[in-house]
Structures are given as structure tokens and as C-alpha cells.
Amino acid sequence: MTAYADYLMIISLPADLVKEISRYKRASVNTIGHFEGMHSRAYITITHQVRCKPFLAQPAIQRMGQRLSTMPPVELYLNGFDHFSHSQTTKTIYAKIEHTGRAENWFKLLTMQMGIKVKGFVPHITIAKNIPVTAFNKLWPNFERREFKHSFIVNNLTILHRDTFAEHHEWKVYRELHFGNKLLAF
Template sequence: MNAYADYLMIISLPTELVKEISRYKRASVNAIGHFEGMHSRAYISVTHQVRCKPFLAQPAIVRMGQRLSTMPPVELYLNGFAYFSNGRSVRTIYAKIEMTERAENWFKLLTMQMGIKLQNFVPHITIARNIPVTAFNKLWPNFENRDFKHRFIVNGLTVLHRDTFAEQLEWKVHRELHFGNKLFAF
């Protein structure tokens, strides 16, 4: 057992949506060249916990899984694209989740059940991360007014882990945490 581990908690996406996002990433590479995360699998990142002691984190994850099992799944809707400004020199383009009242309430419940506080949390699916402004200015017109609508059901949370100080920083699935089995209105 290693001294420290990092944990990444994500919402995995349906295969067809992962393939669709991958097509957008490949088209972006064709337009601007290589960029960070161009080959990474699409997902919704919830939180990244770094340098945790596994003997403390793993039981906490089990308890969190028990709380999450009481939550309902949720249907999320993608509606177009947006971007973040990461300082003055880089931007991140992402597929935008429509934040309906139901989605907002569900994400609030999720973070409460996880026992975490996230400030300025914007659930999204990254297309092109941390690209220079010059590349962004070339790429953004391809996304700005593009119609992109997709809906999918979120049934669980995937917990990935990696050794903090390992030579190969590769994420591996640590645990799948499932939500309850019924959709209902909030």
C-alpha cells in the first residue's frame, strides 16, 4: 500500500456520447493542432482529492457510497457549448449542461451527500482544455452557434485513483458508486 493516493470523482458518460465528444476533440485537433487532454475520455468531473491517506480515504468512500445509494439517478441535458477563461492566456471549450432547477437541485444534493463543498462548480464536459487564446479564437467560431443537444441518465459516480508519487500517473477505477434505481421529480 502506498503512502498517498489521489482520487478523482467523475460522472461517466454513455458510450455514444463519449464517441460524439471524441469526434469534436478530433475535429478540434484538425483545426488547431495538439492540445492538453485531446485523447482523454469524456466525463463530468465532480471533485479531485489529492494526496490522501488511503487508509482514511477508502472507508470514507465506502460511507459516501452508502449515502449516494439513497439518491435518485438524474436525466441531464446538453445544450450547446461554452468556454471558461483560465486567466488571460488560455481558454477551455466545453459542452454545456443545461442547468434546470432539477439539475441544480440534484447537483446540490450530490455534493451534500458526498460531504464536499464546491465553490463556483459548473458541471460540464471538456472538449479542448487550456488552449492558448490564439487557438481559441480560431476554434471557437466552430462551436459558438453550433446546435448540440443530447440527453442522458446519470446512474452513478466513478471513483478513480492513482498513487500520488508514482512514476506513471495513470488513473484506475477504484470503485463505482450507484445511485438509487428510480427517477423522480424534485
């Protein structure tokens, strides 16, 4: 048993969408060169909990799974691209999840059922993370007006974990928490 573990809670994406996002990342490398996360698999990050005691976190995750099983799945719609400004020196380009009332209510319910507070949470799929502003200025015109529409159904929350202090720690799937089995109207 590990002394401390990190947990990453994500929404996994369908294979065709992962492939499409990977294509955008490769095209971005061709434009601006290498950047952080250019080879990482696409997903939607919900929260990252660091340095947790597994004997406390694991029962909490089990209880969370019971609460999440009462939630319905949701269909999310991607519509174009947007960006975050982290500082005056770096920015992140991402695929934008359409802000529908249904999606916003679902994400509020998700964080409530998870028992976490996520300040300023904007669900998104990262394309180019923490790139310098000069690279952003070169890359953004390729995304700014590009049409990108895709929809997919979210059926579960994936919990990844790793040993906090391991020398070569890699994320591994800890558990899949499934939502209820019906799409409902909010």
C-alpha cells in the first residue's frame, strides 16, 4: 500500500473523438513545434486530488460511486474552440463544450454528487496547453473561426491514480464510476 496517492477524475472520450483531437494536436505541432501535452490522450478533467491517504480516499470514492450511479448520463456537444489566458506569458487552446442548460445543470449535479467544490470550472478538451503567447498568436488563427462540431454521451467517470512520491509514477485506471442507465430531461 502506498503512503500517498494522487487521484485524477476525468470523463473519457469516445475513440473517434480522441483520434480527432489527436489530429488537431499533431497539426499544432507542425505549426508551433513541441508543447506540453502534445502526446497526451484527450479527456475532460473534472478534478485532480493530490497527496491523498488511500485508506481515506478509497472509501470516499466508493461512496461517490454510489451517489453517481443515481445520476443520468448526459449528451455533450462540442462547438468550436476557445482559449484560457493563464498569465501574460502562456495560454491554452481547447475544444469548447457548448453551454446548454442541460450540460451546465449536469456538471453542477456531478460536482455536488462528487462532494467537491471546483472553483471556476469550465469543462473543456485541451488541444495545446500552456503555450507561450508568441506560439499562441501563431496558432490561434488556425482555430479561431474553425468549425468543430461533435456530440457524445457521457456514461461514466474515470478515476485514475498514481503513487505521489514514486520515481516514475504513471496514471493507472483505479475505477470506473457509472452513471444511471437512462438519458433524462432536466
